Each structure stands twice: as C-alpha cells, then as structure tokens.
Amino acid sequence: MKNENLYKYILGIADNSLILGQRLGELCGHGPNLETDIALTNINLDLIGQARSYYQYAAKLYGDNKQEDDIAFLRLEREYRNLLLVEQPNTHFGYVMARQFLFDIYHYLLMENLQHSKDETLVAIAKKGIKEVSYHKRFSSDWIKRLGDGTEESHAKVQEAINNLWRFTDEMFYLTEADKAVVDAGIGVDVSNLKETYYKKVSEVLTEATLQIPENKYFTKGGKEGLHTEHMGYILADLQYMQKTFPNMTW
Amino acid sequence: MTILLAPNIDRSLVPILETVSDPEIPVLTVLDLGVVREAVKRNGKVYIKLTPTYSGCPAMDVIGDDLKAAFANHGLKAEVELILTPAWSTDWMSEAGKRKMEAYGIAAPLEETADKAVLLGNAKLVKCTNCGSKNTRLVSQFGSTACKALFQCDDCQEPFDYFKCLK
Numbered sequence: 001m002k003n004e005n006l007y008k009y010i011l012g013i014a015d016n017s018l019i020l021g022q023r024l025g026e027l028c029g030h031g032p033n034l035e036t037d038i039a040l041t042n043i044n045l046d047l048i049g050q051a052r053s054y055y056q057y058a059a060k061l062y063g064d065n066k067q068e069d070d071i072a073f074l075r076l077e078r079e080y081r082n083l084l085l086v087e088q089p090n091t092h093f094g095y096v097m098a099r100q101f102l103f104d105i106y107h108y109l110l111m112e113n114l115q116h117s118k119d120e121t122l123v124a125i126a127k128k129g130i131k132e133v134s135y136h137k138r139f140s141s142d143w144i145k146r147l148g149d150g151t152e153e154s155h156a157k158v159q160e161a162i163n164n165l166w167r168f169t170d171e172m173f174y175l176t177e178a179d180k181a182v183v184d185a186g187i188g189v190d191v192s193n194l195k196e197t198y199y200k201k202v203s204e205v206l207t208e209a210t211l212q213i214p215e216n217k218y219f220t221k222g223g224k225e226g227l228h229t230e231h232m233g234y235i236l237a238d239l240q241y242m243q244k245t246f247p248n249m250t251w
Numbered sequence: 252m253t254i255l256l257a258p259n260i261d262r263s264l265v266p267i268l269e270t271v272s273d274p275e276i277p278v279l280t281v282l283d284l285g286v287v288r289e290a291v292k293r294n295g296k297v298y299i300k301l302t303p304t305y306s307g308c309p310a311m312d313v314i315g316d317d318l319k320a321a322f323a324n325h326g327l328k329a330e331v332e333l334i335l336t337p338a339w340s341t342d343w344m345s346e347a348g349k350r351k352m353e354a355y356g357i358a359a360p361l362e363e364t365a366d367k368a369v370l371l372g373n374a375k376l377v378k379c380t381n382c383g384s385k386n387t388r389l390v391s392q393f394g395s396t397a398c399k400a401l402f403q404c405d406d407c408q409e410p411f412d413y414f415k416c417l418k
Contacts, residue, residue, distance in 0.1 A: 035390060035391035035393070035401065036391075038391060038393050038394065038395070038401075039391060039392065039393035042393040042394075042397055043393075044307075045305070045307035045308075045309070045397055046305060046306055046307050046397060047307070048307050049303070049305060049306030049307020049308065050306045050307070052306070052307070053306060053335060120336075123336070124334075124335035124336035124338075125306075125335060127335070127336060127337070127338050128303075128306055128335045128336075128338040128339075129306060131338060131417055131418075132305060132306060132397075135392070138371070138392070139392055139393070
C-alpha cells in the first residue's frame with residue numbers, strides 16, 4: 001500500500017462512526033419512547049453513512065480490489081482503531097446520551113478542522129458530515145441538560161454516567177505514529193490542539209445541566225492502537241456474524 | 252473532483268430523469284430534490300453525478316438503480332457516480348417540488364433562521380399541512396427519515412413531517 005499512514009488515519013476516524021453506529025443500532029426498537037428510538041437510529045444512520053464514505057476511500061487507497069465491506073467487517077479486533085468511549089455498552093438512556101454527548105462534542109471539533117485538510121476527499125466527507133454532527137450534538141446536549149436538570153433520579157444517573165465515561169475522554173487527543181505523519185503532511189487534524197476547547201465546551205453544557213465536572217485525572221486509552229476493552233469482542237461477534245457465516249455475502 | 256455549483260444537466264435527458272422519484276417521497280422527482288448534479292451524454296452513454304441528502308440516506312442506492320433502469324428502458328446505458336461535494340442543501344429543491352411536498356403532507360423547509368427558531372426554540376412558524384394553522388409544535392427533532400422532523404398541529408391535532416432546512 002502506498003499510503004499506509006493515511007489508510008490507518010482514515011480508519012481511526014471511520015471506526016468511531018461504525019462502532020458507535022452499531023451501538024445505537026442495538027437500540028433500534030428499544031428506545032425509551034418512539035421519538036427517542038427514531039432519533040437514535042437516525043443518528044446511527046448518519047454515522048454508518050459517514051463510515052461508508054471513509055471506508056470507500058480507504059478501500060481505494062488499499063487497492064488490490066479491496067471493498068468497503070471487507071474493511072468494515074473482516075478485520076481482527078486489534079485492527080479496529082476506534083476510541084474506547086464509543087464501544088462502551090448501552091445501559092440506561094442517560095448513559096447512552098452521556099456517551100453520545102462526550103463523543104459529539106469531539107466529533108464536531110474534528111469535522112470542523114478536517115474541513116481544512118489538504119485531502120479533498122476528506123474535506124468533502126467532513127463538509128457533509130459536519131451538518132449532521134451539529135444536529136447530533138444539539139440533540140445529545142439538550143438531553144444532558146434535560147436529564148441533569150431534571151428529577152433527582154435522572155440527575156444522579158446522568159452524573160454517574162458522565163463520571164464513569166470521563167476516563168475515556170483523554171484518548172481523543174492522543175496521536176498514533178500514523179496520525180502524526182498524516183498531520184505533518186497537512187492532511188490530518190492535530191487533535192492534541194482540540195483538548196482545551198473540548199473540555200471548555202463540555203463543561204459549559206454540564207454546568208448548564210447542573211452537573212459536576214468530574215475531577216478524575218485517571219485516564220485510560222488504547223483503542224487508537226487497537227487495544228480495546230472487553231466489550232469490543234462482543235460487538236464484533238455481532239457485527240461480523242453474517243460475513244463469517246456466509247463469507248462474501250452481499251445484500 | 253469537480254465542484255459543481257449549478258447542475259450541469261443535458262436538456263435532452265430531462266424527460267427521462269423526471270420519471271425517477273425519491274422512493275421515500277414519491278411525489279418528488281430526483282430533479283425536484285436537486286440530487287442530480289450532472290447528467291451528460293458522451294459516446295452514446297449517460298454519465299450521472301448524484302449527491303446524497305444525508306450521508307447515510309438509504310434512498311441513494313435505490314435512486315442510483317432506478318436511474319440506471321430508467322435509462323435502460325430507453326436503450327441507454329447510464330453510469331452513476333456518488334459525489335459528496337458540494338454538500339447538498341435544501342436550497343437546491345425546486346419550488347414546484349416544495350409545493351408538491353406540501354400537498355403530499357410534508358411541510359417544506361423554512362429558511363435557515365426560521366428553521367433554527369422552530370427546531371431549537373418553540374417558534375410557531377411551520378404551517379400544518381392539514382389545516383394550514385401555524386399553531387404547531389415540534390414533537391421530535393428526528394422523524395421517519397434523516398431529512399425530516401416530527402411536528403404536531405395544536406389546532407387540528409394532526410401529526411405531520413417537516414422537511415428540515417439543510418445548508
């Protein structure tokens with residue numbers, strides 16, 4: 001492959017959309033009410049759509065007649081480069097919204113900056129995606145405020161979710177060796193620069209939601225290097241089931 | 252990648268393009284929607300550039316297949332390419348399309364500021380497609396497809412879809 005670093009870089013972005021999309025897809029028909037159920041699957045659809053655009057591009061870079069589905073479905077766990085945050089399992093709705101909110105703020109900043117990449121395909125995907133992501137961000141931020149500033153129970157539950165997921169946020173700003181090379185080439189986004197803005201934006205919403213900003217300084221990472229939490233294997237078992245059962249099947 | 256500001260559509264292909272509609276909103280043709288950004292004939296073959304409304308819009312694959320089938324019916328081979336830039340905007344929908352959509356029961360997109368006011372605030376600007384009242388409210392920011400939000404009329408109680416403004 002001519003541009004292995006760029007290939008890896010693209011997967012680092014695409015896999016977040018795929019895995020979070022898969023998590024939201026699990027909730028289809030299980031949302032707390034019809035409107036939120038539809039909202040979660042709508043967001044899922046946007047994310048899977050974005051992932052497809054990235055995988056199509058990655059497949060082209062890979063050459064060798066590689067297809068988007070091969071990349072989405074036929075990799076080993078260690079080859080997926082998504083953040084640990086997005087693979088965390090669905091528990092209650094407040095937790096799902098906390099995970100979504102922590103990701104959406106980051107996703108928006110990433111798309112905003114990716115629009116200035118030197119790579120025109122990535123610019124096109126980012127320009128399309130940012131319109132969708134800004135809508136996701138609005139939805140999850142609204143829910144954080146509503147639940148945080150809601151009943152005693154919703155407040156406690158969403159606070160606990162934020163506290164629990166906080167340890168996965170620092171990984172967003174970590175650069176792998178491949179990422180660094182792509183940033184140096186003027187194509188990738190130097191995510192380490194987004195950290196300050198990210199925590200500022202997150203804190204603004206949490207404050208408005210009457211929630212505490214966690215003081216936890218212990219962070220865990222590994223997803224971007226392919227080292228995942230124990231939940232990842234279960235997601236892949238589900239995601240890859242059809243391709244493993246009926247190799248090369250198409251819809 | 253070429254940036255297309257105005258669709259480059261060969262006039263002779265319009266009658267065939269007009270026969271293909273959005274599978275989700277069948278009253279709208281692909282031209283009404285503004286998703287066909289280029290359609291040209293070269294060496295007896297038709298080349299079409301299609302842009303999605305939303306990244307994950309499942310209608311795109313169907314529209315691509317329908318376009319190929321429509322041209323095949325006229326003995327023409329069509330090649331469809333999906334392009335992402337410039338990103339689709341509701342501004343590209345035709346006025347006739349917006350009217351047809353309203354008659355079909357989907358409120359057409361408002362301009363950007365008004366759209367924000369109804370989706371983020373509680374402004375009453377979307378007209379009920381059933382009774383015409385503006386005494387309507389947002390039920391859900393997300394609707395039956397990626398491009399719509401769900402509204403309800405507080406006068407006639409009818410629930411209806413609103414096509415979101417996208418810029």
